[in-house]
Amino acid sequence: MTLDIKICGLKTDDALAAALDCGASHVGFIFFAKSPRNVDKAEAGRLRQAARERAKAVAVTVDADEAMLDAIVAAMEPDMLQLHGKESPERVSEVKVRYKLPVMKAFSIREAADFDAVQPYYGVADRFLFDAKPPAGSELPGGNGIAFDWRLLASLDGTVDYMLSGGLNAGNIGEAIAATLSRGIDISSGVETAPGEKSPQLIRDFFRAVRAARTEGAA
Numbered sequence: 226m227t228l229d230i231k232i233c234g235l236k237t238d239d240a241l242a243a244a245l246d247c248g249a250s251h252v253g254f255i256f257f258a259k260s261p262r263n264v265d266k267a268e269a270g271r272l273r274q275a276a277r278e279r280a281k282a283v284a285v286t287v288d289a290d291e292a293m294l295d296a297i298v299a300a301m302e303p304d305m306l307q308l309h310g311k312e313s314p315e316r317v318s319e320v321k322v323r324y325k326l327p328v329m330k331a332f333s334i335r336e337a338a339d340f341d342a343v344q345p346y347y348g349v350a351d352r353f354l355f356d357a358k359p360p361a362g363s364e365l366p367g368g369n370g371i372a373f374d375w376r377l378l379a380s381l382d383g384t385v386d387y388m389l390s391g392g393l394n395a396g397n398i399g400e401a402i403a404a405t406l407s408r409g410i411d412i413s414s415g416v417e418t419a420p421g422e423k424s425p426q427l428i429r430d431f432f433r434a435v436r437a438a439r440t441e442g443a444a
């Protein structure tokens with residue numbers, strides 16, 4: 226089974242190049258002013274050119290309105306939209322129709338009951354992203370570098386297409402892959418030296434750890 230790998234919160238040419246050279250399937254750009262990973266629309270449009278034909282460019286937004294989404298879509302021509310706020314199923318549908326793009330809907334998970342919120346989005350969102358619930362006081366719905374209990378994912382039907390996210394890094398990705406049926410993984414702060422500062426070396430280390438875990442799992 227292939228495993229999609231999304232490197233999120235990219236802002237620089239060297240980090241993007243490392244992600245693409247390592248074989249990232251998805252590269253994410255954050256449009257959220259309070260995030261240290263927030264990127265200017267035009268800059269994201271410039272950066273995403275390198276990803277064409279190599280990886281899917283994902284625009285990550287939080288409860289964005291039409292004006293903001295229109296501007297992002299026009300400036301960077303994403304391949305996918307990641308909705309990381311409290312967007313309702315109706316809103317996800319509207320966004321899909323308006324932009325004719327696949328939508329990945331993010332959910333914050335801390336306990337089993339958090340998966341109850343996912344049900345109304347089946348058949349609406351194209352993919353799910355399960356991330357850890359932000360810690361108290363965090364202004365960021367994502368990118369907090371904390372993991373949730375992956376055993377909770379066992380309650381999901383095996384056909385659910387999701388990306389596992391939250392607090393992944395080269396040290397724990399082997400355990401994460403072994404513990405879940407995830408078809409995709411998503412990482413941000415685990416390949417940073419400081420909030421928003423992606424490290425090409427940490428990106429390479431992460432991919433090396435993924436490859437080692439997959440080889441081990443296949444043996």
Ligand SMILES: O=C(O)c1ccccc1NCC(=O)[C@H](O)[C@H](O)COP(=O)(O)O
Binds near residue numbers: 255261390392
């Ligand atoms: O990363 C951010 O700063 C961010 C801000 C607002 C909404 C979403 C955000 N990130 C979304 C992602 O897809 C991250 O990769 C995901 O939350 C995992 O982050 P991390 O735990 O740091 O690996």
